[in-house]
Amino acid sequence: MSRKHLLLLLFFMMSLPQLIIAQKETSLVSWNIRDFGKTKSAEEIEDIAEILRDYDIIAIQEVVAGYGGSQAVARLADELNRKGSKWDYSISYSTKSPKYKTEKYAFLWKTSKVKVVEKGSLIKELEACVYREPFHIKFKANGNKFTVINYHFRKHSEQPETEVNCISDYILNHKEENIILAGDFNLSIGHSAFNSLKENDYKACLDGDRTTLKRTCKDNNYLNHAIDNILHDSLKNELIECGTIDFVQECDRLEAMRMLSDHLPVFIKFKSNKK
Known part of the structure; x- marks a missing residue:
């Protein structure tokens, strides 16, 4: 065997464990x-797809309930399909919310990595205690099942902690499931409303990481509130990595990037052990 072939073989053998780990983990943003x-715009949809293309599951909040919201999700799926993987998607019905608070949610997923076990639906039993019913869907990846709840809590001035308590009770009443809670919480993870989940082995992806964008930037300081997060059951999932995707990077880009969103995406990479 030549020296060149030997080096290639050695490189492959050293890379194999990482390849195996990558195949077994699941990523959610x-x-x-x-x-x-x-x-x-088409350019903005393309930018959004480029940011999200490397993840297995995408949970989106603030899909417009009126004309154009569902079409935007379909446009994003089409753009993702052009980037090398096949994607499918599910869009919720409009939430039954107070005036001007109605929206839809969406999930998108790579069909080669993730399968749907139970199709997405709004959690109607929570309708009485929340402004916007959460949207959930049960997936299966690498032989294991998990449910993702996609939720946009009411804004900070409207006491989102009451909704945290309501959704926490729902999650803890379904402990037989492997439930992952993802979304815009409009509340810091340090708030006492999250204590019941923490006491039942739920861990937050982020701990004080700021996720919203300011309107202005000085000295490269453009991040504001720590309110977006992902919570998972640490007994049912092995955490590989989590964090935010900072698509801004520098002050000069802030204005243009705020056209995409005023929030950073949050991601988690994990291995589920729940059959």
């Missing part, structure tokens, strides 16, 4: 894409 509807 959650993003409040502000006013995701007909106002998003």
Whole structure:
């Protein structure tokens, strides 16, 4: 065997464990894409797809309930399909919300990595205690099942902690499931409302990481509130990696990037052990 072939073989053997880990892990990204509807241009949809293309599951909040919201999700799926993987998607019905608070949610997923076990639906039993019913869907990846709840909590001035308590009760009443809660919480993970989940082995992806964008930038300081997050059951999932996707990077890009959204996406890479 030549020296060149020997080096290639050695490189492959060293890379194999990482390839195996990557095949077994599942990645989920959650993003409040502000006013995701007909106002998003083709260029903006392409930018959004480029940011999200490497993840297995995408959970989107703030899909416009009126004309254009569902079409924007379909446009994003089409753009993702042009980038090398086959994607499918599910869009919720409009939430039954107070005036001007109605929206839709969406999930998109790579069909080669993830299968749907139970199709997406709004959690109607929570309708009485939340402004916007959460949207959930049960997936299967690498032989294991998990449910993702996609939710946009009411804004900070309207006491989102009451909705945290309501959704926490729902999750803890379904402990037999492997439930992952993703979305815009409009509340810091340090708030006491999350204590019941934490006491039952739920871990937050982020701990104080700021996820919203300011309107102005000085000294490269453009991040504002720490309110977007992903919570998972640490007994049912092995955490590989989590964090935010900072698509801004520098002050000069802030104005243009705020046209995509005023939130950063949050991602988690995990291995589920729940059959």
